[in-house]
Amino acid sequence: MSKKVLIINPWIHDFAAYDFWIKPLGLLYLGGLLRQNGHEVHFIDCLDPFHPAMHKIISKPPKRHSSGNGKFFRQIIPTPDPLKMFSRNYCRYGILPEIFREDLKKQQDVDIILITSMMTYWYPGVFEVIKIIKEVMPQIPLVLGGKYASLCYDHAVKFSGADFIIAGAGEKQILQLFQKLFDEKPLFMPEESNLDSYPYPAFDLINKIEQLPLITSRGCPYRCSYCSTHIFNDQFRQRDPVKVVDEIEYWQKKTGVENFSFYDDALLVNPQEMIIPLLNELKRRNLSCRFHCPNGLHLREINEELSELLYISGFKTIRFGFETSDLSRQIQTGGKVKNEELYNAVNHLKNAGYKTGGVGIYLLCGMPGQKAREVDDSIKFVHKCGAKPVLAEYSPIPYTEMWNEAVSSSPFDIQNEPLYHNNSLLPCCNDDFNFDDYKELKNKLNLI
Ligand code: B12
Ligand code: SF4
Structure with missing residues (x-):
């Protein structure tokens, strides 16, 4: 039976971040694959520079360029303890947590949540997303994958708060997890040796497309x-x-x-x-x-x-x-x-x-x-x-x-x-x- 899947691109927490054509390509590939398997996929992009609710409250939106790169929204946040010796501002890049919370609340009857992760040192943004999800939707299984989850697997298991952590390429493993959790036999499994058998990424879920990876x-x-x-x-x-x-x-x-x-x-x-x-x-x-x-x-x-x-x-x-x-x-x-x-x-x-x-x-x-x-x-x-x-x-x-x-x-x-x-x-x-x-x-x- 079709499941409602929510895929989330988390915030970046860092001293500096610039959008050099950054998109969560791996996550959107999984979105495309899950759709092909008959599931309904929704997307929250914490980095969205065009989020309408942000544009309503922020007078100076981030500067973007015609080639699809540019700045993110950002808020200065407390520097994590291990980095306190550096006197630079530490920031959350992306939308405000209140807006993320509102977006989450609008999602009804979600069956499973997938979160991606990029740079290993961006994990605090991932943890913040997970913490909020666990407050708003404590019962929904939450799966974390991507670079940080793969390269720092033990750290993620110990500290992230996700219910499932998947290391490495996600296509096969996510379908296996669906089978385990929902007793769902995959309708469609791409051939690992043939990249053209992978469905296109779910790019149509991006709010405003300036560029595509x-x-x-x-x-x-x-x-x-x-x-x-x-x-x-x-x-x-x-x-x-x-x-x-x-x-x-x-x-x-x-x-x-x-x-x-x-x-x-x-x-x-x-x-x-x-x-x-x-x-x-x-x-x-x-x-x-x-x-x-x-x-x-x-x-x-x-x-x-x-x-x-x-x-x-x-x-x-x-x-x-x-x-x-x-x-x-x-x-x-x-x-x-x-x-x-x-x-x-x-x-x-x-x-x-x-x-x-x-x-x-x-x-x-x-x-x-x-x-x-x-x-x-x-x-x-x-x-x-x-x-x-x-x-x-x-x-x-x-x-x-x-x-x-x-x-x-x-x-x-x-x-x-x-x-x-x-x-x-x-x-x-x-x-x-x-x-x-x-x-x-x-x-x-x-x-x-
Ligand atoms: C494109 C890219 C960039 C782009 C931005 C991409 C982005 N979206 O953020 C740019 C050019 C900006 C960039 C910059 C840098 N990058 Co870079 N980048 C990459 C690259 C080549 C591809 C990432 C990608 O999208 N791959 C394609 C998709 C399909 O794969 P994927 O994301 O891994 O997704 C799969 C799985 O991870 C998994 N998965 C993903 N999400 C989820 C979620 C769930 C729930 C599940 C189950 C599975 C899952 O399934 C997906 C499909 O199989 C990787 C190397 C690589 N081969 O992946 C390095 C990589 C991520 N970058 C790296 C580095 C070192 C950097 C730089 C620091 C380089 C530098 N010295 O300047 C900078 C840092 C930028 C910054 N501000 O800090 C390192 C990671 C470093 C780290 N400590 O984490 C990597 C791994 C390369 C390396 N050298 O080994 N990068
Ligand atoms: S292994 Fe390949 S991708 Fe990695 S740095 Fe060397 S040439 Fe580049």
């Missing part, structure tokens, strides 16, 4: 020591590029959306099988879109043909994962890119029409044992190649190869307190790379 693959063929991708998807799987274009066309016709953000870990890998046919198909269908890749792309795959295709297809925001120009660290961390690959890729991108400021190169800073000098040299190298360095502060992630080193080098108890995974704290800073060094590097970047 897309994912053409799950996982990544590389195994960088600082990255947790393999924990969620052990195998690298790609969709059929024509089916991805079908999806883009479907959402564009249905909602008029023009901005799309790619959430892939490895969008450019196997270019002849994915990105090149995808972009050619977009051209053939005469679809006009703007694409944003806030997540780092692979420099290694960039050549003349791909650069031109990206440029003419409307890839407006492109960022690449380079991380460091230090050869020994490149090898130690997995060898996903070499210095000459950055140099060549930037040349191709520039010849295709991209400007220096348009080619953002992520540089990881604050890795265990990393010296300020290494980051400085990497910045200089990126400049020399003609691109824009973008500092990405290292966030230690449980189960990654670098985790043990991070635990022993961090001045914080990152093992027991996920709040200390927050990249903005530089959790693994050391005598050779401290906050002053970081600020100096940031200032240098701003002056250029």
Whole structure:
């Protein structure tokens, strides 16, 4: 029998948060799948920058941009005890708790609630949502999944207050839970090996669509020591590029959306099988879109043909994962890119029409044992190649190869307190790379 399912995207609690095309893609995938199984799905988005009740009471709504990124609503809240030593404002990003409570009360006869979680250090926003739900609807089974729930499973079991915690990819496990709780045999189960058998995410539940996230693959063929991708998807799987274009066309016709953000870990890998046919198909269908890749792309795959295709297809925001120009660290961390690959890729991108400021190169800073000098040299190298360095502060992630080193080098108890995974704290800073060094590097970047 059809169940009424409420899916919830929780608040972000952090010192700072900006909407770089952030959407709860995994949760909305589950929403689509549950619908396909005959259930009724409702959505509360605590981060909704267009929530009508907020717009009624807030005189200055968050500034948004035409490309679909922008600010969230925010309220300053007390800093959690473990972070009290930092004198910055701590905030709840998203709608007011009273409005969330009202939205919850409007939901009648809910059978089950699903909550997602993103960054491990954003768990206080998840806990606040759970606490309110348990006050308003104490009897309803509440399931927590997503990144925090997977990477900090024991912490979530102990402290979150959720009734069920699911780690890893959720599709199969949520249908199994429905079977256990409601004696519901799945009507439809996607084939794990075929990503095109997954129903589209329930994007139509988003209040106002400025942009939509897309994912053409799950996982990544590389195994960088600082990255947790393999924990969620052990195998690298790609969709059929024509089916991805079908999806883009479907959402564009249905909602008029023009901005799309790619959430892939490895969008450019196997270019002849994915990105090149995808972009050619977009051209053939005469679809006009703007694409944003806030997540780092692979420099290694960039050549003349791909650069031109990206440029003419409307890839407006492109960022690449380079991380460091230090050869020994490149090898130690997995060898996903070499210095000459950055140099060549930037040349191709520039010849295709991209400007220096348009080619953002992520540089990881604050890795265990990393010296300020290494980051400085990497910045200089990126400049020399003609691109824009973008500092990405290292966030230690449980189960990654670098985790043990991070635990022993961090001045914080990152093992027991996920709040200390927050990249903005530089959790693994050391005598050779401290906050002053970081600020100096940031200032240098701003002056250029
Ligand atoms: C896209 C992305 C971003 C986007 C934003 C995405 C968003 N929605 O917030 C951007 C580019 C902004 C971003 C930024 C950063 N990110 Co990021 N990002 C990702 C990425 C690549 C994809 C997330 C995604 O949507 N995946 C696709 C969906 C389908 O998968 P999913 O969300 O996991 O959902 C599945 C399951 O989790 C589960 N599930 C999800 N919800 C629920 C709910 C229930 C009830 C159930 C049962 C199951 C379930 O089922 C889903 C379907 O299988 C992940 C890596 C990855 N492969 O997932 C990193 C990742 C989340 N990011 C990470 C990092 C490190 C960062 C940065 C700190 C990088 C940096 N140094 O600057 C910043 C931080 C931003 C900030 N303000 O603090 C880390 C996590 C770090 C942490 N400590 O938690 C990850 C895991 C990558 C890594 N390096 O290992 N990121
Ligand atoms: S290439 Fe990127 S996504 Fe793949 S393992 Fe390395 S950091 Fe993670």
